[in-house]
Amino acid sequence: MSITIDMVMGCSCVYAKNKALQANVQNEIGEHHVAKAAKRKEYSKDDVKLLKEHSKARTPVARVSKLMKRSEGSLRQKARTLGIGLGHQR
Numbered sequence: 001m002s003i004t005i006d007m008v009m010g011c012s013c014v015y016a017k018n019k020a021l022q023a024n025v026q027n028e029i030g031e032h033h034v035a036k037a038a039k040r041k042e043y044s045k046d047d048v049k050l051l052k053e054h055s056k057a058r059t060p061v062a063r064v065s066k067l068m069k070r071s072e073g074s075l076r077q078k079a080r081t082l083g084i085g086l087g088h089q090r
Contacts, residue, residue: 051084055087058087
């Protein structure tokens with residue numbers, strides 16, 4: 001019965017080989033888990049005008065969000081800085 005170096009090294013050698021294989025597969029596939037940088041889009045005068053119109057019409061924020069292609073949080077923040085209400089049905 002002969003003992004090889006792999007048997008002596010045990011799990012650590014197998015673990016290292018698996019990690020190396022996994023890294024190679026990720027490089028080939030192109031899987032890089034890097035967060036994207038946030039792209040900020042300034043509000044134009046037309047955007048502000050449209051937001052004010054929807055505020056007066058009490059359009060739901062979800063609908064305005066899809067229309068303007070902005071997040072609900074972004075719209076709420078801008079409405080707050082403008083001092084207008086947004087989408088409340090009360």
